[in-house]
Amino acid sequence: MSAHTxxxxxxxxxxxxxxxxxxxxxxxxxxQLMRSRFTAFGVGDETYLLRTWHPSSRPPHIGLDKRVRWVRLEVLETTGGTVVHTEGTVRFRAHYVDRGKPGEMEENSKFVRVEGQWMYAGMA
Known part of the structure; x- marks a missing residue:
C-alpha cells in the first residue's frame, strides 16, 4: 500500500x-463499506470484518490466510447503497497473490443498513 493511496x-x-x-x-x-472490507482483508483486520458482517450470516471467525496478499480492487458496478437507500449491491473483482501466484475473485455482494450502519449481507 502506497503512502498516497x-x-x-x-x-x-x-x-x-x-x-x-x-x-x-x-x-x-x-x-465505501465494501472497499473498507477489502482493505481489512489486506491488513488482516478480522475484527472489523466480523463487526461489519450482518448478524444473520456472520461466521464465528474468518481465519484469514496469511499466505494470501490482497493487492488490488476493481469496483465493477453498484446498485442502490447510497445515503438514501437501505440496501444495495456492489459487484467487484479482487486481485490477490497466493503463495506467489496471482489470482482474482469476482463477487456481487449485498449490503443492508441495520440501525443506520451498512453491513455485509452475503452474495447477491
Whole structure:
C-alpha cells in the first residue's frame, strides 16, 4: 500500500480512507463499506470484518490466510447503497497473490443498513 493511496484503490492515504472506518467511523455508502472490507482483508483486520458482517450470516471467525496478499480492487458496478437507500449491491473483482501466484475473485455482494450502519449481507 502506497503512502498516497489506500489499498481500496482510492487516491487517499489509508489513515484518512479505510483506516478511519477500521477505527470505528461508519461507512456512508455500501461501496465505501465494501472497499473498507477489502482493505481489512489486506491488513488482516478480522475484527472489523466480523463487526461489519450482518448478524444473520456472520461466521464465528474468518481465519484469514496469511499466505494470501490482497493487492488490488476493481469496483465493477453498484446498485442502490447510497445515503438514501437501505440496501444495495456492489459487484467487484479482487486481485490477490497466493503463495506467489496471482489470482482474482469476482463477487456481487449485498449490503443492508441495520440501525443506520451498512453491513455485509452475503452474495447477491
Amino acid at each position: 489506500c489499498l481500496c484503490g482510492l487516491p487517499v492515504p489509508y489513515p484518512a480512507c479505510c483506516g478511519k472506518l477500521h477505527r470505528g467511523e461508519a461507512a456512508t455508502t455500501a461501496e
